[in-house]
Amino acid sequence: MSDLEQFRAETRAWLAENCPEEMRDGDITAENQCWGGRQWEFQSDAQKRWFEAALAKGYTVPTWPKEYGGAGLSADEAKILTEERDRINARKPLSNFGISMLGPALLAFGTHEQKLMHLGAIARGEIRWCQGYSEPGAGSDLASLKTKCEDKGDHWLINGQKIWTSNADISDWIFCLVRTDFDAPKHKGITFILMDMASEGISVKPIILISGHSPFCETFFDDVKVPKAYGDDNLSVVGEVNRGWDVAKNLLVHERGMLGTMSPLRGATGPENLGGYAAGEIGVDATGRLDDPSLRQKIAQAEIDDWAYNLTVERLNDEANAGNGLGAKSSMLKYAASELTKKGSQLRMDIGGTDAATIGPDGIEYGSLANTWLYNRAYSILGGTTEVQLNIISKRVLELPSA
Amino acid sequence: MSLILTEEQEMLQDAANGFLAENAPVAAFREVRDSKNPDGFCRDLWKEMANMGWAGIIVEEEFGGSEFGYVGAGVLAEQMGRNLTASPFFSTSVLGATAVQRYGTAKQKEQHLGSICDGSTLFALAVDEGPRHRPEHIEFAATPHGNGYKLSGAKTFVADGHVADKLIIAARTSGDANDPSGITLFLVDANAAEIERTHTPMIDSRSAANIKVDGLEVTGDDILGEVDGGYEALEGILSAGRAVLGAEMSGSSQQAFSITTDYLKEREQFGQKIGSFQGLQHRAAHLATEIEMTKSAVLKSLQLLDDDFESASATCSMAKAKSGMTAQLSTQEAIQMHGGIGVTDEYDVGLYFKRVHVAQQMFGDAGFHADRLAKRSGY
Numbered sequence: 001m002s003d004l005e006q007f008r009a010e011t012r013a014w015l016a017e018n019c020p021e022e023m024r025d026g027d028i029t030a031e032n033q034c035w036g037g038r039q040w041e042f043q044s045d046a047q048k049r050w051f052e053a054a055l056a057k058g059y060t061v062p063t064w065p066k067e068y069g070g071a072g073l074s075a076d077e078a079k080i081l082t083e084e085r086d087r088i089n090a091r092k093p094l095s096n097f098g099i100s101m102l103g104p105a106l107l108a109f110g111t112h113e114q115k116l117m118h119l120g121a122i123a124r125g126e127i128r129w130c131q132g133y134s135e136p137g138a139g140s141d142l143a144s145l146k147t148k149c150e151d152k153g154d155h156w157l158i159n160g161q162k163i164w165t166s167n168a169d170i171s172d173w174i175f176c177l178v179r180t181d182f183d184a185p186k187h188k189g190i191t192f193i194l195m196d197m198a199s200e201g202i203s204v205k206p207i208i209l210i211s212g213h214s215p216f217c218e219t220f221f222d223d224v225k226v227p228k229a230y231g232d233d234n235l236s237v238v239g240e241v242n243r244g245w246d247v248a249k250n251l252l253v254h255e256r257g258m259l260g261t262m263s264p265l266r267g268a269t270g271p272e273n274l275g276g277y278a279a280g281e282i283g284v285d286a287t288g289r290l291d292d293p294s295l296r297q298k299i300a301q302a303e304i305d306d307w308a309y310n311l312t313v314e315r316l317n318d319e320a321n322a323g324n325g326l327g328a329k330s331s332m333l334k335y336a337a338s339e340l341t342k343k344g345s346q347l348r349m350d351i352g353g354t355d356a357a358t359i360g361p362d363g364i365e366y367g368s369l370a371n372t373w374l375y376n377r378a379y380s381i382l383g384g385t386t387e388v389q390l391n392i393i394s395k396r397v398l399e400l401p402s403a
Numbered sequence: 404m405s406l407i408l409t410e411e412q413e414m415l416q417d418a419a420n421g422f423l424a425e426n427a428p429v430a431a432f433r434e435v436r437d438s439k440n441p442d443g444f445c446r447d448l449w450k451e452m453a454n455m456g457w458a459g460i461i462v463e464e465e466f467g468g469s470e471f472g473y474v475g476a477g478v479l480a481e482q483m484g485r486n487l488t489a490s491p492f493f494s495t496s497v498l499g500a501t502a503v504q505r506y507g508t509a510k511q512k513e514q515h516l517g518s519i520c521d522g523s524t525l526f527a528l529a530v531d532e533g534p535r536h537r538p539e540h541i542e543f544a545a546t547p548h549g550n551g552y553k554l555s556g557a558k559t560f561v562a563d564g565h566v567a568d569k570l571i572i573a574a575r576t577s578g579d580a581n582d583p584s585g586i587t588l589f590l591v592d593a594n595a596a597e598i599e600r601t602h603t604p605m606i607d608s609r610s611a612a613n614i615k616v617d618g619l620e621v622t623g624d625d626i627l628g629e630v631d632g633g634y635e636a637l638e639g640i641l642s643a644g645r646a647v648l649g650a651e652m653s654g655s656s657q658q659a660f661s662i663t664t665d666y667l668k669e670r671e672q673f674g675q676k677i678g679s680f681q682g683l684q685h686r687a688a689h690l691a692t693e694i695e696m697t698k699s700a701v702l703k704s705l706q707l708l709d710d711d712f713e714s715a716s717a718t719c720s721m722a723k724a725k726s727g728m729t730a731q732l733s734t735q736e737a738i739q740m741h742g743g744i745g746v747t748d749e750y751d752v753g754l755y756f757k758r759v760h761v762a763q764q765m766f767g768d769a770g771f772h773a774d775r776l777a778k779r780s781g782y
Contacts, residue, residue, distance in 0.1 A: 275782035290782040299782070300773035308725045311699035315406035322407055332692040363608065391681075393688035398664055400678040 007077050011084045018053035019090045020045035026089035030215075031367065033095040037128025038172050051125065054093030061099055061123045061129065064107070068115050069123025075321030098122035098129040102175050105192075105251040109239040117234045118194070130197075131255075132162040132176035132219060133248070140388045142188045143245065144176075147221060149178035149193065156236065158201075158224040164382060168204045168217035171197055175251075181242050192244035194236050195226050211374030212364035253326060255383050256334035265306035265344040272343065276301045278351045291401070295350060302343050309336050328396035335389040338379035345373040404710070412478055415471060418455075419482040425487040426451065427554055429751050435489055436608040442566050443610035444489040453522025458496045461643075462504060466516035471644060473708035477650035477701060484654025487754055489609055491525045493647065494563035497525025501643040502588070505712070506628040506636040511590065515569070527567035527593070529558035529614055535765040538573070538585045538637055545574035545614075551622040552576070552586050554589060554597075557615045562765065564612030565595045565602040571640075572616070576631050588633040589625050597767065607758040639712065642719040645766050646704040649719070649726035652762050653701045656694050656726070656733035659755040663687070663737045683740060690729075690736055695727040717779055724772035730759040731769075 042048040062072025121127040138145040147160025150186035174293045181189030207216040290296035320326045356369040380386040394400045435543040450764025462468020518524035543556030570593045597619035600612045667678030704722035707715035734756035738745035
């Protein structure tokens with residue numbers, strides 16, 4: 001038996017023993033994940049047991065080095081772990097922007113002390129992170145951001161506003177892009193900074209969307225003092241001052257990679273098999289075909305795209321692990337996933353007809369088809385619009401000329 | 404298993420790329436076309452390909468093959484798609500070899516696989532009886548006669564049927580015209596007097612044949628697989644064919660796209676490179692994304708054929724559907740983005756457009772496969 005076969009056998013046995021039955025429902029909606037953080041309360045005993053078992057093994061962040069709370073798995077081993085977890089339909093033990101976005105950026109740009117302080121806390125689910133990137137005047141043109149960060153000797157002084165900060169109202173820390181030099185060209189005066197959300201001067205206001213509910217917030221900084229160092233040399237700045245754009249770009253690749261792995265057609269809510277669901281709702285004709293030929297064709301096409309998409313995530317990951325970095329190709333995944341996500345919820349609304357268009361006495365119900373459909377409009381906007389992704393693919397992957 | 408090529412497969416890819424660019428570029432295909440070569444391909448080239456082990460790419464070593472499996476066949480087909488290489492590779496080395504190796508008797512394997520590998524015998528699969536692919540609809544009759552059968556009926560669009568030495572014919576031994584059970588495969592000599600072949604040149608300048616069979620007597624030795632149980636074998640052969648056609652179309656998509664992006668980088672209008680126009684950039688970026696999706700779909704289907712052949716059918720359908728849609732888009736866009744030059748015969752992109760159309764029709768277009776997958780998923 002090869003080492004990897006051995007690892008698979010061990011992983012299978014470990015999962016069988018440690019992943020509670022209740023966590024094997026394949027439920028990967030945002031609501032059912034364990035997010036961790038100071039305010040986190042486990043939704044069930046099973047969720048707690050699953051989290052603790054994974055934590056003890058380093059499996060909340062399996063590929064991170066052991067000294068930072070991971071299990072130090074190789075890419076091949078991590079893939080086997082994911083496959084085995086998917087095989088039994090298990091939920092992730094812990095989800096967090098700290099794991100999917102900040103962690104990889106810290107691993108690439110952080111100091112050893114920064115990594116020790118933050119990565120371990122992320123791995124243990126102690127700190128929930130949110131991302132402060134967009135501003136009211138800096139959306140797709142992110143580098144034109146204006147949140148001001150002044151050097152005050154032993155601390156930084158921050159004034160300004162962020163928008164679309166997902167879950168800012170329930171997060172503990174924020175990683176943020178701020179402007180430290182207003183005279184430099186716009187990409188050269190940005191710094192990547194870490195702040196405790198409990199700091200004096202930070203306030204948060206949720207944003208109501210057409211869907212009625214959303215994780216998005218506005219975040220305001222009013223004379224916020226950020227110490228330059230937490231403890232001995234746990235710096236608040238990641239990478240160099242004024243060179244935050246490098247960190248941000250690296251992180252965006254991970255964000256797009258993550259946004260691009262959300263199994264788009266199945267989406268946040270909805271059945272495994274869209275066609276089967278449609279057949280149940282609409283009925284079939286005498287030959288067993290869905291009683292709406294045009295919808296049937298659209299669903300089949302979308303399922304083919306979804307399948308090819310998921311394989312592409314797998315293939316590009318395999319290529320990245322073999323040494324060909326994902327780079328700007330993450331924009332392809334982000335683009336395809338967000339369009340497919342929208343298509344999936346549109347199809348579900350079409351299948352549901354007028355039933356899906358109803359709302360409850362208190363408005364659009366959270367988690368309803370209509371809620372998801374409306375919320376999913378945002379997928380091709382957040383994390384860089386579809387148009388921005390297409391620009392990136394044109395310029396960075398295809399190397400087409402600039403205007 | 405990783406969704407990437409192994410080192411060995413990559414070496415095969417490099418070798419194929421080098422050889423075809425040198426010996427069978429699009430110019431060579433034009434020569435075959437313009438000289439009205441009656442075979443539709445160059446026999447010397449085919450011999451060289453056989454010498455390199457390509458003709459027996461999926462055949463086991465004990466029968467003289469190079470045993471590279473379906474991933475290997477796909478690697479070659481992708482490069483052939485890039486270069487628009489015409490050869491009997493698909494009909495003989497993919498369809499014929501799959502049929503004999505997987506479903507043939509020991510005697511049939513002994514008799515045919517060696518001559519597939521050395522390129523001396525050409526095969527063709529006769530399945531469709533109308534212009535649209537409907538493999539379960541078989542009227543071609545095999546009626547009991549003495550100890551065997553008598554074959555009578557007609558087939559259309561038999562790729563390379565005009566040059567084949569051997570024909571694999573799907574015939575009906577029982578049941579009515581749309582019944583998947585009751586189909587039997589026969590492996591017969593294409594030069595039999597009872598077989599009339601009409602050469603049908605296709606729009607892609609490749610060749611197929613319509614065949615008519617009138618009372619061809621066959622024995623049990625000519626049966627490939629099970630009597631009345633041939634549909635399963637047919638499905639297997641078609642699955643392999645669909646995945647490899649997918650690989651070929653993926654190669655054509657990539658090449659047509661690459662020609663197009665080169666053009667976008669160099670052609671100027673309104674005082675600028677046209678590749679700087681966002682209207683074209685976004686379409687190119689979309690197409691690049693579709694091409695990535697297609698590569699994954701095709702590779703997965705080929706890997707499954709090698710790993711677990713019996714379970715690959717649906718995946719091969721998906722790969723054929725995805726690659727067909729992408730290839731159509733890629734070649735349509737190639738013409739459109741080139742403007743006027745794109746519709747000239749002199750320029751290559753139109754040749755890709757034509758080839759892809761025929762490959763789409765062969766063994767089911769995207770609509771056919773979407774329907775098939777929907778039915779399979781219960782809707």
